[in-house]
Amino acid sequence: xxSAVTQPPLSGSGxxxxxxxxxIKRYGDERVxxxxxxxxxxxxxxxxxxxxxxGKTTTLMMIAGFVAPDGGxxxxxxxxxxxxxxxxxxxxxVFQNYAIFPHLNVFENVAFPLRARHVAEAELRQRVTGxxxxxxxxxxxQRFARQLSGGQQQRVAIARAIVFHPSIVLMDEPLGAxxxxxxxxxQVEIKDIQQRLGMTVVYVTHxxxxxxxxxxxIAIMNRGRIEQLGPPGEIYEHPTNEFVARxxxxxxxxxxxxxxxxxxxxxxxxxxGTALRARLGRNATPGRAASLFVRxxxxxxxxxxxxxxxxxxxxxxxxxxxxxxTVIEVGSGTHLTVDLANxxxxxxxxxxxSVSVCWPVAHSMILLD
Amino acid sequence: MPPRDSPPKRNMLNRxxxxxxxxxxxLAIVFLVPLGWFFAQTLFVNTDPTGLWSQITDVLTSRAMLxxxxxxxxxxxxxxxxxxLMGYPIAYxxxxxxxxxxxxxxFCIVVPYFTSIIVRTxxxxxxxxxxxxxxxxxxxxxxxxxxxxxLYNKTSIVIGMTYVLLPYMVLTLFAxxxxxxxxxxxxxxxxxxxxxxxxxxxxLPLSLHGVISGALIVFILSIGFFIxxxxxxxxxxxxxxxLIERSVEITLDWTSASVMSLFLLAVTLVxxxxxxxxxxxxxxxxx
Numbered sequence: 316x317x318s319a320v321t322q323p324p325l326s327g328s329g330x331x332x333x334x335x336x337x338x339i340k341r342y343g344d345e346r347v348x349x350x351x352x353x354x355x356x357x358x359x360x361x362x363x364x365x366x367x368x369x370g371k372t373t374t375l376m377m378i379a380g381f382v383a384p385d386g387g388x389x390x391x392x393x394x395x396x397x398x399x400x401x402x403x404x405x406x407x408x409v410f411q412n413y414a415i416f417p418h419l420n421v422f423e424n425v426a427f428p429l430r431a432r433h434v435a436e437a438e439l440r441q442r443v444t445g446x447x448x449x450x451x452x453x454x455x456x457q458r459f460a461r462q463l464s465g466g467q468q469q470r471v472a473i474a475r476a477i478v479f480h481p482s483i484v485l486m487d488e489p490l491g492a493x494x495x496x497x498x499x500x501x502q503v504e505i506k507d508i509q510q511r512l513g514m515t516v517v518y519v520t521h522x523x524x525x526x527x528x529x530x531x532x533i534a535i536m537n538r539g540r541i542e543q544l545g546p547p548g549e550i551y552e553h554p555t556n557e558f559v560a561r562x563x564x565x566x567x568x569x570x571x572x573x574x575x576x577x578x579x580x581x582x583x584x585x586x587x588g589t590a591l592r593a594r595l596g597r598n599a600t601p602g603r604a605a606s607l608f609v610r611x612x613x614x615x616x617x618x619x620x621x622x623x624x625x626x627x628x629x630x631x632x633x634x635x636x637x638x639x640x641t642v643i644e645v646g647s648g649t650h651l652t653v654d655l656a657n658x659x660x661x662x663x664x665x666x667x668x669s670v671s672v673c674w675p676v677a678h679s680m681i682l683l684d
Numbered sequence: 685m686p687p688r689d690s691p692p693k694r695n696m697l698n699r700x701x702x703x704x705x706x707x708x709x710x711l712a713i714v715f716l717v718p719l720g721w722f723f724a725q726t727l728f729v730n731t732d733p734t735g736l737w738s739q740i741t742d743v744l745t746s747r748a749m750l751x752x753x754x755x756x757x758x759x760x761x762x763x764x765x766x767x768x769l770m771g772y773p774i775a776y777x778x779x780x781x782x783x784x785x786x787x788x789x790x791f792c793i794v795v796p797y798f799t800s801i802i803v804r805t806x807x808x809x810x811x812x813x814x815x816x817x818x819x820x821x822x823x824x825x826x827x828x829x830x831x832x833x834x835l836y837n838k839t840s841i842v843i844g845m846t847y848v849l850l851p852y853m854v855l856t857l858f859a860x861x862x863x864x865x866x867x868x869x870x871x872x873x874x875x876x877x878x879x880x881x882x883x884x885x886x887x888l889p890l891s892l893h894g895v896i897s898g899a900l901i902v903f904i905l906s907i908g909f910f911i912x913x914x915x916x917x918x919x920x921x922x923x924x925x926x927l928i929e930r931s932v933e934i935t936l937d938w939t940s941a942s943v944m945s946l947f948l949l950a951v952t953l954v955x956x957x958x959x960x961x962x963x964x965x966x967x968x969x970x971x
Contacts (some may be wrong), residue, residue: 381870402876414871418889428875430885475875 330392331357331482331515333378338387340373340539348373349539350387355517355532357482360509362518362526365536366562371519372487374536378517379485380404391483402431407476407484407514411491413468415460421447421471422456428479446478449508466497473505483515490525502528523563527551535559551610555596557682560608567614567651568682569607576601581681583607587646591623593679609679611640611654616663619673627651629668639663643672726942743943748927756923759838759913760906763845767853767902768895770846775857775894779864797851805912808844809835812916836918844912849905853898860894897963904955908948924948 333355340348348370355361363371376382378389380401388397396404407428416424425446429439447453450470460468469489476484489505490498506529509516520526526533527547534544535558543550543559554560557568569591571583581595583605593607618624627645634657641653641663653672655663664670727736743749778789796804811817812834819831834840864887872882910925917923922930924944931941 379874381874401870401873402878404874405876406874408871408874410867410871412865412867414865414867416868416872416886427872427877427885431872431876431878431881479876 329357332392333361333483333515333517334388334390335374335378336388336390338374338377338384338389340370340377340382341385346539348377348384351536351539351541352387353534353541353544355515357515358513360506360516360518360529360531362520362530362533363536364520364523364526364533364563366521368538369536370539371521371536375485375487375517375519379406379408405479405481407479407481409469409472409476409484409486409489411488413460413472413489415468415471415475417460419459420456421452421458421460421463424460424471425474425478428475432479434479442478443474446474449477449511450474450504465493466501469493469501470504473508477508477512477514480512481514483517484509486516486518488520489518490520490522498522498525499528505529527563533563535562537562552678553596553680554608554682557606557608557684560682565611565652565654567609567611569609569649569651571605571607573599573601573603573605573681580676581605583681585625585645585647585649589625589646591625591679592676593623593681594677595681597683599681599683603683606682606684607679608682609674611652612638612656613678614651614653614672614674615655616653616670616672618671619675622673622675623679624671624673625651626669626671629664629666629670632663632666643670645672723942723946726938739939740943743940744947748922749924749944752922752924752927755838755921756907756925759841759845759921759923760903760909762838762842763849763906764899764903766842766846767849768899771850771853771857771898772895774850775854775861778854778858779861793851793854796847801848801911802915804848805844805915808840808847809916812840812843835916838917838921840916841913841921844916845906845909848912849902852901852905856898856901857891857894860891860897864890893962897959900955900959900962904952904959907955908952 335351335353335355337350337352338348339346339350347368351370351374353361363374365371373382377384380396380399384397388395390396391404391406416427419427422443425443426439429442434442443456444453447456450473452467452470452474455463455467460471463471472489476486486505490501493501502525505516518526518529530547532544532546533550535542535550537558543555550559551563554563554566557566560566560568569583569585571585571591574582574584574590576582576595576599579595580592581599583591583593585591591607593609599605625645627643629641630644630650631642633640633642635654636657638654638657641655643651643653645651651672653663774789774793778786778793781789809816813819814831814835816834818834819828822828823831868886868890869882872886877885907923908925909923910929913921913923914926914929917926925948928941928944928948931937931944
């Protein structure tokens with residue numbers, strides 16, 4: 316088979332808009348999904364990111380139709396699918412443990428959705444071959460799942476999810492079982508396929524790096540709610556609360572009291588009396604408790620001109636390969652983490668040293684919880 | 685990448701094998717030794733060794749034996765098919781339920797399993813006999829004039845044996861169905877498959893090893909069945925085990941009984957070898 320039989324790109328078709336309108340799921344008294352709303356655009360790579368028990372998988376299962384919502388609506392391209400059974404939703408799905416049929420070979424696994432749609436044999440062969448070429452498994456068509464590695468099984472699951480050209484593909488922690496190196500490789504591959512086919516992907520993961528690497532937008536979920544929704548860079552740099560700040564990457568959070576509030580900047584007084592300035596996302600009244608957020612890699616050693624400066628003692632140093640992490644105790648029991656790129660120069664002060672740490676005001680935010 | 689999982693080799697010569705010693709000794713004393721002694725006595729001591737082969741062929745090709753083999757096979761096949769058709773839906777129900785309904789159905793399946801076969805067979809005779817419950821009820825209702833011949837024919841044998849053997853099939857199928865990954869069924873549904881397609885293309889193939897194991901175990905048990913066909917069958921419904929019993933008890937022809945027993949044992953062992961190949965016995969036992 317030549318490369319003539321590849322998938323026709325769907326990009327630009329404008330299909331695959333998904334709207335979640337306040338969907339709710341209760342188990343007993345607990346709302347495991349609590350009025351989740353999101354508008355996912357055609358061709359978008361959208362991730363639901365959160366710790367286990369945050370409701371992300373339940374949300375995905377409601378989109379797939381395996382779990383019936385207790386409230387709200389799910390719409391695809393304007394059509395209400397809330398009460399449509401899963402087999403008539405026409406969505407592609409990649410399961411956490413691949414769910415490859417053990418009694419069917421790779422070809423028949425990938426052909427399954429087409430057989431369900433009564434696609435004619437000639438077209439079926441062409442489409443399956445095309446999907447297998449896309450995931451580079453065309454040589455393995457006659458194998459069975461038990462004869463494949465984890466990464467290859469994953470590719471079968473992807474080929475099976477895209478072979479019938481769904482405009483939306485749902486993926487439930489598809490890389491959870493793979494080791495770290497293979498994971499990154501597969502992330503690139505999935506992203507590449509998604510862009511080539513122009514399909515909408517809703518991706519559930521608890522791995523923040525994975526979500527940031529692949530997503531156009533991320534919804535951070537916690538206790539059944541979306542805490543924040545936006546592009547990875549925006550959420551990383553401007554988290555709206557402490558949960559998001561701590562969940563997506565490392566975060567320094569310094570507690571204190573708001574002293575003065577200007578238009579988009581505020582002054583926070585630490586408990587030991589040090590004054591720190593930071594950006595302010597929304598209105599707040601002076602005098603209330605608040606915290607300041609800054610990423611470890613934004614900190615530097617030394618006193619820094621018009622930015623924030625604190626002094627403290629080095630408590631711990633860890634070598635992390637590409638960077639060196641230093642933990643500093645700054646008055647009143649607050650610890651700050653400083654990440655320096657490993658430039659081969661020893662990477663900052665030794666344990667026990669007294670140091671100053673500084674960072675630009677623009678890189679810190681006031682969090683109100 | 686090469687496929688991984690090769691099961692770890694079991695070392696049977698370790699000390700825990702000693703735990704099986706009492707059972708093995710018991711089995712040897714009450715089963716293997718008497719059986720060997722019986723075969724040796726009847727075939728080599730009491731029989732002229734030169735005529736042994738012709739004696740064997742005579743017994744196995746006798747009209748009575750051929751008729752019994754045909755009857756045994758036919759009844760066993762019908763029983764196996766009936767048990768399978770009845771057991772599959774029950775096992776499916778059990779595999780997809782839990783709580784009270786599960787417990788109730790398991791109770792109904794397992795309690796007869798622990799009840800004496802004779803008791804169960806007699807209770808069918810009470811139901812099916814000329815003056816039994818069914819005939820009595822039908823006559824009282826005026827639906828029939830004379831009693832239906834429900835007992836002492838092949839149908840009654842099949843009914844009785846089906847009832848006795850049903851638990852073996854249900855429990856075997858249940859184990860196979862429980863091991864089916866539910867995600868595969870969800871995946872099939874998510875890919876657009878209808879209910880019948882999921883059953884024929886996914887569920888049935890994945891439960892097929894249970895069907896084969898269950899059918900083999902029921903067939904193996906059927907071909908050696910004695911009590912139920914002896915009590916519920918008619919004069920012409922003679923199965924191999926009954927023919928053996930007649931040789932021992934009535935005609936006192938122990939050599940023929942011995943040859944027929946060996947034949948039945950050989951067939952059973954061959955079928956069991958097949959059963960062992962298809963069924964991962966260790967997995968059935970939860971290992």
